[in-house]
Amino acid sequence: MDWDRFTQAVSGVASSVSSTVKQVGSVVSDQVYGTVASMSDFAARSPPPPPPPSDSFVDRMYDTIAAHKKVCAAMATVVTGTALYMVYSGNTTKRRRRRLACRAQDGGRHEVVLLAGSPSEPLVRLVAQDLNVRGFIVYILCTPGEDDLVAREKCSDIRPLVVPSYDAQAISQVANRFDEILSAPVASFSGATPHRLKLAAVVLIPDLFYPVGPVEALSPQVWNQTLNTKVLMPLNMLSGGFLNVVRRHQARIIFMMPSIMSSLEPAFHAAESLCAAAVDSLALTLSRELEPQGVPVIHLKLGSFDTGNRRVSERQIIKNMRADVLAWPEQVRHLYGNAYTGSAYLQTNRTRGSRLRVLHHALFDAITASTPRVVYAGRGSYAYELFARMVPERLLTWILAPGDNDLE
Template structure:
């Protein structure tokens, strides 16, 4: 039986011969018209259906069959990739070992949806909590792989002590029991996501209206606390994860990708064209972006490679990026719903731009950022 290459060659040869005969006949026909001055007969008009049938009957069945097979293979590989690739790596016994930390309010619907999605994709998800209400929000998930990480922001010392709990978890081997055999493995710190909550800030339209207490709270939450968290252990934990990647790979017996650990700033920013009191919200976004810019600049000094040519060899470098999600509330976005949107399907065929966005697209983007070898500085989703 001829192999795939021979089949392609045979089809190509048939197409070439057919094209050659058509060109030859066209040349003879044009030459006869040029020499013979007799006016050509009136063409017979066929119906559109008959013309289509005649054109289709001239197609080579082997060409149609080959195109169908290749199209089917391409579709199968695409569907298989989309279903299997967005899954965290697992140990040979099926246990999870890749961990992600989310720094954000666990009572936020956006955070809750993302936590549950990452958990379903095979990650162990740690979520920062600061009070009893947030602890209960995590415990209500009733999943052993969704865990709270209690933070105390009173001082640099309390922050370091809080993050030492995470470091201790990562450095202590986990035990797993399979039948009569006992084995252990280490967790791999995949990355951290910093998700600001822009949905609960007061609305101001003038500078004179801003209350000092609200402004101080914003500075604390969007700059001072996050910066203290980064400088007092979080960045060090990500760098240590880079240092231990090869050891964890050998110890666990599972291949870990070459990509360094990730630090992702997620700006889920609500936008309403009808709302004119956005002054304080814009201030909040600017402060958050300022922190990202300086963190990115300082981290970039540790990059010793050449982008897309020579990979970075310095384990102190971590991949830092920002995911900007512009949430247009006036468009009735369906971001927090993953059901099939008929309007979205219709827009695919009509060419109309659709601003609706399902949670699946947002979660897929986060997953891809965690697993990409080289990141751009900023990614944007317009919902």
């Protein structure tokens, strides 16, 4: 009796488990079938087309720069120059010192600086006046007739050194006479012990005017005059006997040249670029030749300076450039006229330059202190050169391309 009851109970449990398993299996099979069906439907459907690509950040930046290339180039130059100036100023924390020339034992002047440049140039006169204030005896190399300009300074320590011509014999005679002046004993005052003068530096300052225009529009006479005054005259002076005087006094040779236009080398500025490249090569070669002899050669590259003169407007510059165009031959005028006047913005000073004190300090340090072979002075002197080196040539040509300025 008990065994029958147990058998019935087991049979009931078994039938219950069997029905439960069948139900679970049916639910699982339905879920698997639905999942497989949905996956088949998803695989059968084609993916939607991708959305059209939008302008990237680089494309938008390129369009902005293309629309305002001159403004962007000016901003990049200013930011780069400011950053480099801050880094340079932070790394050169030199103590303040008075920039004055050394004196003789009796307090008189005994250091001499020779300026090889025309006294009719404002820069030559400004440099001479500043060096005189700092305690140097300044000699200005000049031609007959220009000594009157030196006499107008009315200063006994700014003196002319007249050279009749720039041929080899005349330069040699002037160099010997200058050596005799330096070798002769001088007394600062009556009763003082005589002392000899010492040549501190020879500073070569060519005039800052360069002819502007297409190469075809500049006559051979203009090219000859430009190369003679900017390159050949300083070279003849040094090789004609003044190098012996410099070597005897262990003095320094300093080349002063503008560097902004020659760094960018834009169109219609071939004369300035050519002269600057020649002087740069001359300074480097001469430095390597004279370094074993203890004679430093320093290239002082000038940027923009605020001289206090009234700024010339771009409209006046365009007016002057149009007058130049009218003097060209008809074919040259047709080929270059509009592009030439469109480059007027390169000759317009849109920002104020550095103070002249920056130039005077840089020149004094080049004469007296240990400085690099190349010294930059003035706003834009280093920034524009670095900008021209870093920017690819095609991009730089695009930036410097003349604007639209129709002559009609």
